Amino acid sequence: MIPITLTVNGERVTRHVEPRRHLIDFLRLDLGLTGSHAGCEHGVCGACTVRVDGEIVRGCLVLAASLDGAEVTTIEGLSDSGEVADLQAEFVARNAAQCGFCTPGMVMTAADILRHHPQASRAEIREHLSGNYCRCTGYQAIVDAVEATLAQRRQEAGR
Amino acid sequence: MKWPAIGYIRARSLDDLWEAQRTHGAAAQVLAGGQTLLATLAFRLSEPGVLVDITRIPELRGVSLAGGALRIGALTRHAELARDPLVARHAPLFAAAAPHIAHPAIRNRGTIGGSLAYADPAAELPACAVALDATLHLLSARGERRVKAEGFFTGLLSTLLEPGEIIAAVEVAPASPAQRTAILEVARRSGDYAMAGIAAALELDATGRVAAPRLAFFGVGDRPVLANRANVALAGRVLDAQAIAAAAEALGDDLDPPADLHGPPEMKRHLARVLLRRALTQFLPAKEMAA
Ligand SMILES: Cc1cc2nc3c(=O)[nH]c(=O)nc-3n(C[C@H](O)[C@H](O)[C@H](O)COP(=O)(O)OP(=O)(O)OC[C@H]3O[C@@H](n4cnc5c(N)ncnc54)[C@H](O)[C@@H]3O)c2cc1C
Ligand code: FES
Ligand code: FES
Numbered sequence: 001m002i003p004i005t006l007t008v009n010g011e012r013v014t015r016h017v018e019p020r021r022h023l024i025d026f027l028r029l030d031l032g033l034t035g036s037h038a039g040c041e042h043g044v045c046g047a048c049t050v051r052v053d054g055e056i057v058r059g060c061l062v063l064a065a066s067l068d069g070a071e072v073t074t075i076e077g078l079s080d081s082g083e084v085a086d087l088q089a090e091f092v093a094r095n096a097a098q099c100g101f102c103t104p105g106m107v108m109t110a111a112d113i114l115r116h117h118p119q120a121s122r123a124e125i126r127e128h129l130s131g132n133y134c135r136c137t138g139y140q141a142i143v144d145a146v147e148a149t150l151a152q153r154r155q156e157a158g159r
Numbered sequence: 160m161k162w163p164a165i166g167y168i169r170a171r172s173l174d175d176l177w178e179a180q181r182t183h184g185a186a187a188q189v190l191a192g193g194q195t196l197l198a199t200l201a202f203r204l205s206e207p208g209v210l211v212d213i214t215r216i217p218e219l220r221g222v223s224l225a226g227g228a229l230r231i232g233a234l235t236r237h238a239e240l241a242r243d244p245l246v247a248r249h250a251p252l253f254a255a256a257a258p259h260i261a262h263p264a265i266r267n268r269g270t271i272g273g274s275l276a277y278a279d280p281a282a283e284l285p286a287c288a289v290a291l292d293a294t295l296h297l298l299s300a301r302g303e304r305r306v307k308a309e310g311f312f313t314g315l316l317s318t319l320l321e322p323g324e325i326i327a328a329v330e331v332a333p334a335s336p337a338q339r340t341a342i343l344e345v346a347r348r349s350g351d352y353a354m355a356g357i358a359a360a361l362e363l364d365a366t367g368r369v370a371a372p373r374l375a376f377f378g379v380g381d382r383p384v385l386a387n388r389a390n391v392a393l394a395g396r397v398l399d400a401q402a403i404a405a406a407a408e409a410l411g412d413d414l415d416p417p418a419d420l421h422g423p424p425e426m427k428r429h430l431a432r433v434l435l436r437r438a439l440t441q442f443l444p445a446k447e448m449a450a
Binding site for chain 1: 210214348
């Protein structure tokens with residue numbers, strides 16, 4: 001067992017983890033944070049997207065044991081912070097979540113667009129989300145929600 | 160699938176790494192970004208005894224200009240390649256390649272050292288390293304050696320790396336004002352490994368004449384393929400439609416693509432020719448003026 005101390009959604013956490021534990025199982029099974037989903041568990045679907053040290057990663061391709069000193073933000077932390085309340089409202093308004101399995105990962109990745117690419121075009125939004133699979137919506141409503149949020153924020157910022 | 164039982168060692172220095180290798184021998188495997196290795200663990204394609212995490216070893220980090228060469232530390236992540244100002248200025252081919260690799264979340268972890276060491280024949284960075292005539296710094300408890308990227312890739316997922324040896328850095332000569340580079344690929348879906356791709360580097364003098372052409376292809380062989388005959392067809396010629404056609408013609412003899420999931424060899428040859436024409440057309444003077 002490997003000792004780790006890290007910050008999860010602003011709270012300091014100390015645990016002993018098995019090396020074979022990936023970040024998503026650590027969050028879900030050890031910390032009870034079930035917002036992050038484990039889909040394929042080999043890097044292709046994006047359901048496990050979380051932030052580590054401020055940048056999005058595939059939680060299923062990160063060893064919990066490697067995260068000593070890291071800062072992790074999950075969909076729970078992101079929601080509580082209010083950072084993407086407008087985006088979430090757009091998701092609801094447009095039915096951009098159906099079964100909801102992909103939604104936490106989609107929102108984490110979309111938040112990355114809002115933060116780093118405020119001028120993103122529709123094509124750039126699609127490109128950025130291309131590693132997040134959704135088996136329900138057909139993507140249009142999701143891309144619409146991100147596009148609308150970006151437009152709204154630009155308008156508010158007067159850009 | 161869940162990962163098999165493994166050990167984990169966090170190396171904070173090169174000495175920690177050599178120590179872990181001494182203790183665990185062949186069971187020790189280096190872990191960098193984990194974006195390939197941890198996926199293969201899930202498939203049970205690899206079963207290392209102990210993962211030695213090298214991401215905290217300072218000597219393997221950073222991008223710097225030293226002794227007239229650009230040194231890119233092995234731990235440099237794909238996302239860092241895309242936004243590093245020194246890479247943008249002195250090795251723009253690497254910067255242009257990064258957005259083609261996988262997806263943003265994967266680019267935030269995956270490293271150039273891991274990509275070169277894994278040596279996937281369809282990967283972008285090995286082909287770029289070959290096109291730029293990069294030198295790889297290899298390090299082991301026995302010392303350091305330097306090898307050219309061109310000879311480093313020895314076959315499917317195979318390299319010159321010896322047991323216990325790691326890639327410490329990638330070094331390239333800074334781009335000259337005459338240098339032109341481009342990377343293009345065809346993939347079925349954005350972020351997938353390429354069905355075929357080209358990483359091209361050459362110099363154009365004031366009269367439009369080509370010097371030092373290095374066209375490297377990926378996804379069309381068991382390793383990155385330097386198109387020697389196409390390069391010969393271009394060298395010393397004024398770059399124009401005829402020169403491009405001659406290079407595309409010569410390319411047929413450079414490639415011997417295997418049939419794979421994507422299609423038969425003839426399709427790959429066709430794609431490679433199309434990519435060669437598109438890449439070289441970008442370098443035509445008229446286009447440069449329009450840009
Ligand atoms: C869904 C998905 C899509 C992808 N698409 C692409 C793509 O389109 N193009 C592409 O190029 N890649 C792609 N990748 C792979 C990605 O680029 C990896 O980051 C890269 O291949 C390996 O880098 P890493 O740092 O993650 O290495 P790791 O996974 O940590 O290691 C890979 C191998 O290299 C060894 N290794 C790592 N670092 C060193 C070193 N410094 N010296 C010696 N050996 C070392 C490890 O022991 C291991 O054998 C994809 C990955 C995923 C999960
Ligand atoms: S669960 Fe991580 S990418 Fe699918
Ligand atoms: S809403 Fe069901 S997978 Fe996206």
